[in-house]
Amino acid sequence: MAEQVQQVRAIRTRRAILSAAAKIFEERGYQAATISEILAAAGVTKGALYFHFQSKEDLAHGVLSSQNQNLAIPDRSTMIQEIVDMMMLHTYRLQTDPMVRASVRLAMDQLAQGLDRSGPWLAWVAPITERLERAQTRGELLPHVTAAETADVIVGTYAGIQSMSQALTDYQDLGVRVTALLRHLLPSIVQASVLASVDISESRALKVYNDAVRYSQDHVTEEAAKATA
Numbered sequence: 001m002a003e004q005v006q007q008v009r010a011i012r013t014r015r016a017i018l019s020a021a022a023k024i025f026e027e028r029g030y031q032a033a034t035i036s037e038i039l040a041a042a043g044v045t046k047g048a049l050y051f052h053f054q055s056k057e058d059l060a061h062g063v064l065s066s067q068n069q070n071l072a073i074p075d076r077s078t079m080i081q082e083i084v085d086m087m088m089l090h091t092y093r094l095q096t097d098p099m100v101r102a103s104v105r106l107a108m109d110q111l112a113q114g115l116d117r118s119g120p121w122l123a124w125v126a127p128i129t130e131r132l133e134r135a136q137t138r139g140e141l142l143p144h145v146t147a148a149e150t151a152d153v154i155v156g157t158y159a160g161i162q163s164m165s166q167a168l169t170d171y172q173d174l175g176v177r178v179t180a181l182l183r184h185l186l187p188s189i190v191q192a193s194v195l196a197s198v199d200i201s202e203s204r205a206l207k208v209y210n211d212a213v214r215y216s217q218d219h220v221t222e223e224a225a226k227a228t229a
Helices: 002-028 036-042 046-052 058-069 079-096 100-106 118-137 149-167 174-188 202-229
Strands: none
Touching: 002 046, 002 058, 002 100, 002 149, 036 046, 036 058, 046 079, 058 100, 058 118, 079 100, 079 118, 079 149, 079 174, 079 202, 100 118, 100 149, 149 174
16 A cells, blocks of 8 residues: 555656646746756655656656657548547647647757757657558558658648747647648648548547547556456
8 A cells, every 4th residue: 555655656746847847848948947947846856856857858858758648549431530630639739738838849949959859750750651651552642642751741831830829829729720731731642532521620629639538548448457357
């Protein structure tokens, strides 16, 4: 029992440190942020922080990895809808999750000297490339499309759109901008017969988030049942 209490306390402490680091990184940027500021924001001792994270860089990587929260999207009827829903899910989380916003700020921070910011970019490009390759096999794409190149274009243009939205409206209009992006981009890569069934409406972001939460919870429940069987 005592061990479980310690584990729960350790998890809470780690989350508090990451949340504080996210806040400071988002407000100040990686270079200007200090361990002292993060300690003050988290309300923990230096020993507690260094128990979980070895350095400011290690803390930053913890925040960066939060973009890849364990939320899975259920299978959709087309690979293109799955790609759209990945973007919709991230859009919703950018609008509602401070940790994800801080992670994106870090990933885009060109002044973050010595910090490897490639992780989130690669974590986006890989699954989109995979789905585009499957879409190609299933005849969902136009003949000229190269999966890896198109995945880079999708990730890069989304990054620019979200950065513009953050600067102008603090992400309030991100859903509108993402829908506009998809309306311009998809006809250049997707077969018209497939495109007709793809939902890119602004309201889809919340639906996708709710689907992902339910799907992930069901998956956890299934795994727990297997483990105790």
